[in-house]
Amino acid sequence: MFVNAAFALSLLSATYALTIGRRDDQPSDADLLASCPGGPGSSVVEKADRCTLINIANNPYIRVWSVLGDPQLNCGGGTEDIVVTLGGSTTVEQTTEVNADLGVDLDGISIGGGVSTSSSSSSTESQTIQYNIPPGQQAVYVAGIEHTSQTGNIQVNYGDRQFGHFIWFTGATVTQLTPNSNDVEYTVLQTACGTDPRDVSSLPQ
Structure with missing residues (x-):
């Protein structure tokens, strides 16, 4: 009986070790994110059907500043103000940032499930003004767009088993x-x- 019990314990330990070993036999976060629609793809898994933000936590709103048009300068050593036209247009897209350095370019990756599912994921702003620039100064027109900030994990769905x-x-x-x-x-x-x-780092968020 003691031999049988020892054999059973040995078999259980081996099974447990094998189960633990299988935890490494899975795609990395980098592979999962890279396989999302719009991503660069992964050699480990196929392209995902969709990626969805889950376990969502809503963060405080932040204001992201973007430059409209080219800066205008009064830097030629003159002593008079100059009158210039400032402004232009810019398109601000939704951005996705990961909390770890996974070596994956997230630009263009499509992730649903957050606020972007029910609202536009981009904003185009256009405006110009006349402005007096004093000597020794330069100026540029900027737009500060409020952004919704949401943090969560990503659920990745595949058409075939991975x-x-x-x-x-x-x-x-x-x-x-x-x-x-x-x-x-x-x-x-x-x-x-x-x-x-x-x-624009001096401007408030």
């Missing part, structure tokens, strides 16, 4: 920023000559 399953979930979380075209602020960003006129 590593034994039709559905996989990422362990890594991603954050989606979706522009809201109904909440846009415009302002002139004026800075000293010799600095980057397109640097």
